[in-house]
Amino acid sequence: MPASKLRSEIKAISVLSILFCLFAAFNIHSPLLPKLENHWLDLTLQQRAEKRVASERIVVIDIDDASLNNLAPIAGGWPWPRAVHAELVELLQLQKPAAVVFDVLFADRDIFNPESDQYFSEVLAASNNVYLPFLHLQTYSDHLFPRLDQYPETVPIQKPETVSSIPHASLVLPNAVDASVWRLGSINFHPDEDGVGRKYAAFHPISDWGIMTMPARIAVDLNGYEIKERSIWIDWYQGKGEPYPRLSYSDVYTQLGQGDDIKEANYFKDKIIVIGSTAAGLHDIQVTPITSTYPGVFILATAINNFMDQSFLQSVDALLVLVIVGVSFGVLVLLLVRVGNFYYALIGIGVLIGVNVSSSYLLLIMEGMMFPVMTWLVAYVLVAVSFYAFRLLQQQREMKKTVDIFGRFLDPKVVKILLEQGITDQALAGKSTRVTILFTDIREFTHLSEYRSAIEIVELLNHYFSRQVEVIFQHKGTLDKFIGDAIMAFWGEPIENPAQEIAAVNAALDMVDQMVSFRREFGLFDFDIGIGLHTGEVVVGAIGTQSRYDYTAIGDAVNVASRIEGLTKETGRRILVSEETRQACGDAFDFELIGDYKVKGREKLVTVYQPRRLSDEP
Numbered sequence: 007m008p009a010s011k012l013r014s015e016i017k018a019i020s021v022l023s024i025l026f027c028l029f030a031a032f033n034i035h036s037p038l039l040p041k042l043e044n045h046w047l048d049l050t051l052q053q054r055a056e057k058r059v060a061s062e063r064i065v066v067i068d069i070d071d072a073s074l075n076n077l078a079p080i081a082g083g084w085p086w087p088r089a090v091h092a093e094l095v096e097l098l099q100l101q102k103p104a105a106v107v108f109d110v111l112f113a114d115r116d117i118f119n120p121e122s123d124q125y126f127s128e129v130l131a132a133s134n135n136v137y138l139p140f141l142h143l144q145t146y147s148d149h150l151f152p153r154l155d156q157y158p159e160t161v162p163i164q165k166p167e168t169v170s171s172i173p174h175a176s177l178v179l180p181n182a183v184d185a186s187v188w189r190l191g192s193i194n195f196h197p198d199e200d201g202v203g204r205k206y207a208a209f210h211p212i213s214d215w216g217i218m219t220m221p222a223r224i225a226v227d228l229n230g231y232e233i234k235e236r237s238i239w240i241d242w243y244q245g246k247g248e249p250y251p252r253l254s255y256s257d258v259y260t261q262l263g264q265g266d267d268i269k270e271a272n273y274f275k276d277k278i279i280v281i282g283s284t285a286a287g288l289h290d291i292q293v294t295p296i297t298s299t300y301p302g303v304f305i306l307a308t309a310i311n312n313f314m315d316q317s318f319l320q321s322v323d324a325l326l327v328l329v330i331v332g333v334s335f336g337v338l339v340l341l342l343v344r345v346g347n348f349y350y351a352l353i354g355i356g357v358l359i360g361v362n363v364s365s366s367y368l369l370l371i372m373e374g375m376m377f378p379v380m381t382w383l384v385a386y387v388l389v390a391v392s393f394y395a396f397r398l399l400q401q402q403r404e405m406k407k408t409v410d411i412f413g414r415f416l417d418p419k420v421v422k423i424l425l426e427q428g429i430t431d432q433a434l435a436g437k438s439t440r441v442t443i444l445f446t447d448i449r450e451f452t453h454l455s456e457y458r459s460a461i462e463i464v465e466l467l468n469h470y471f472s473r474q475v476e477v478i479f480q481h482k483g484t485l486d487k488f489i490g491d492a493i494m495a496f497w498g499e500p501i502e503n504p505a506q507e508i509a510a511v512n513a514a515l516d517m518v519d520q521m522v523s524f525r526r527e528f529g530l531f532d533f534d535i536g537i538g539l540h541t542g543e544v545v546v547g548a549i550g551t552q553s554r555y556d557y558t559a560i561g562d563a564v565n566v567a568s569r570i571e572g573l574t575k576e577t578g579r580r581i582l583v584s585e586e587t588r589q590a591c592g593d594a595f596d597f598e599l600i601g602d603y604k605v606k607g608r609e610k611l612v613t614v615y616q617p618r619r620l621s622d623e624p
Contacts, residue, residue, distance in 0.1 A: 023335075041200055043380040048202065048295035050370045051242060055296055057371075060243035060250055061311045063104065063276065066303055067094075069255045069283035076256035084288065087119050088112065088126035088182055090259070091281075095129050095136055097262035101274040105224055106136045107310070109193060109282030109303045112180040127184040139193040139220055141178040142210055148174040154215050160188035162218035164209050173213040189227075191220025193306060195292060203292045203300075206309040207237040220306060224278065225313035239319035240294075240305075241312055241374055247300045250307050255281070278314070280307045322369060322377045331382050334362055338386055342393045355390055359383055436547030441498035441559055442510040442587060443544070443567035444483070446474065446517060446537040448491040449575060466528065467491065473520045481513035486558050494568075496559050499546045507590035510539055511617050514581045538571025540584040562607070569605035570614055577601075582614040596620055 074084060081090045091108070098106055116123050130136050140161070145151075153172045154163050161177065180188065194210045197203040209216030216236075218226075225231035243249035253268065261268055268274070282303025283289040290302035312318040322330075337358055345351040366379035448470075458466070471488065478485055478495045482503060486494040495513075497506035514537045525533045542563025549556055570582050577600055588597050595617040602611035 023339075039381050039384060042384075043378050044198065044200060044202065044204070046366070046380050047204075047370070047376065050367055051295045054371050054374070055242040056244050058241070058243045060245065060308070061315065063314075064278045064280065064307050064311055065251045065253065065274070066248075066307055067255050067258050067279060067281045068252050068303070069110070069281070069285055069288065071285045073254050073256035073259075074285055074288075076254075077259065084285075087116060087122040089119075089122040092122075092126040092129040093263070094255075094259050094281075095133065097259075098274055098279060099133055100262075101272045103274045103277050103279050104135065104228055105278045106133075107191075107220060107224065107278065107280045107306070108136070108138050109280060109306050111139060111141065111178060112182040113178050115182050123182045126182070127187055130183060130187040130189075134189075137189045137191055137220060137223065138180040138183065140180060140190050140217075142192060142194055142212060142217060143176040143178060145176050148176060150174070151176040154212065154217075158185040158188065160185055160190060162190055162192075162223060164216040164218065166214045171213070173215055175212050177217075189223070191223035192217045193220050193302075195302065195305060197293060201293050203240075203294050203305065205237045205239050206305075206312070208233045208235055208313070211236070219309075221309035221313040224310050225316075228278075229314055231313060231316070235318075238309075238312055239321075239376065240308060241317055241319045242294070242296050242308060243311070247297045248304060250280075250304065252284075278307075278310060280310065282306065317374070319370075319374050319376055322375045327377065330362070330365065330377070334358060334382065334386065338389065342390060348394070355386070359386065362386075436545055436549075438543060438545050439499055440541065441496045441544055441546060441563070442506045442539060442541040442590075443494070443496045443559060443564055444478075444510055444514060444537060444539050445568045445571035446493045446514075446535055447571055449534045449536060450532060466530075469528075470521075470524055473524060474517050477513055477516045477520055481509045481516070483510065483513055484557070487556065492571075494564075496544075496546075499559070500557075507539075507541055507587050508594045511581075511583060511587070511591055511595055514539060514583075515617065515619060518580050535580060536571050536574030537581045538567050538569070538574060539582070539587050540567035540570055541586040541590055542566065565607050566605065566612065569607070570612065573603055573605070573612075573614060576603075577614070579616045581617055583617055585613040585615075588615045588617075591617070594620075 077086065077090070081087060091110075095106055112126075130138075151174050153174050155172050157163065157177060157179075161179065179185075180190070192207075192210045195203055195206060198205070206221055207219050208222040210219055222231070222233055226233065258268060280303060282301070284301045284303065291299050292302055292305055294300040294305065338355065341351045341354040341358070345354060362379050362383060366377040369375040369377050471493065474493060475485055478493075481497075482501070483495045483497050484499060486496055488494075495510075497503055497510045497513075503509060517537060518535070521533070521535050525531060540563055542561070544559040544561035544563045546559045547557070549558055549560075566584065570584060574580060574582050579600060582600060583591075583597070591597075596619070597615040597617055600614045600616055602613050605612050
């Protein structure tokens, strides 16, 4: 690889790397990308949940609308006397469940029936596996409430390692029950900024302190779970909001009270029973990735399931993320820098995006591992868009440069072909190649200028040159330069022409015709020209500075063509071509051998011919 190209690639890779880092940093801190990332996560989680079966150990006893109606003659309206719950707990305990978890707040004492509250407290005191919920309410006047260290010891409060201050907090505790029998867990469930609940805390934060949540408390007490995470990403289960068996509260209360079995004998043995409500007006509805109407009691049961089985979602290891992103970015850079065809590169980028999306999807579906693919994909796309936008601007500058340079030397149609083929850089770069050079000069120009003003001479020359240049362009030739009253042109570059010699000779013959027409039109009967052609190796390219380039041919073949043109006057011929040009033309023309001549700068004699069209008479 040439050193200049290597330096260019290193520069491009460096710029792309910087852009990628900037875009990635912007995406991570942008408020829009997390929403896109969460949306992708939610869609994938819905499919993962359909394949996941919830634990059979968990069952929900639902205070539904039917229960409110059926128990109204016994318990009256809601809230029921706590004695009803006490009786149900006693009946459940006969079957030795693993835990009975209430998702019902008992914040207010029953001032009209304190014996009912006392009965509930006594039942809880006789049990060691009944859990009550509490809430932390955030207020603007927390200072009016007790400090966390002033709450009863039965409130599961976590202190920081270093206590700098003790926050005040409003906790909604089960005051209807004696604090000495509390087994508490917080049921605070906080949605993300987009309003969708995806995580459940192990410790609900209050400043740098925390209160243990119900799912974590159950896992610690039943499984000896060691809490390592402050919060978990919930791994949902199939069921569309009801992944666990749901039993009506009134049915369980009535059947157990009558000594009947629920489904089977000792159905509740070793089960975790979550008692909550789905009745209209009593339960909370949360937006989750699975559904926008997920009952809170089932969210609590799902979180308990996750903590108990330690089956919550995990983030892909940071090192693995770096490896995936690094490899993907490397492939992207190769596609951008090395693949010249835009459509092939676009297909490659599409495949790269597809592989990343598929990897993220499969990691989550099969392993429960979250890979934040959208953040990086947007960065990849922004890098690619920036790269091609810069390349487009660069191509436009090159196009302008090409038009500025070649527009002076080539037919506009040929310039368009150059642009379409994208060979402008190669054309501008100097290279050794075979071309056919044409020189033409006006004879007796000095004599012509003696009888006319400078303005008239310029006007005549402009008319003459315009016609001759048009002929050169018609035959796909390249105008090299004007040298006083002479014209230099060549064929074969910047667009290859296998029949360059034939095109050049045809152009020379037409130039003579144009000269005759010009002479007749302006009455210049002593006006004449000579044309010399030669084919050989030269160096062709753009020569000059950044402010001005000339596209020209340099080499011995150019000198030979010029010397042959000089022989036209000596031999009395208007067009002379070299042996090399004649041989390349084959039998496309009639050639008359004029002779061998010594020209300046060459030791060997130069053989020249006069060409005629096959249709012309000798």
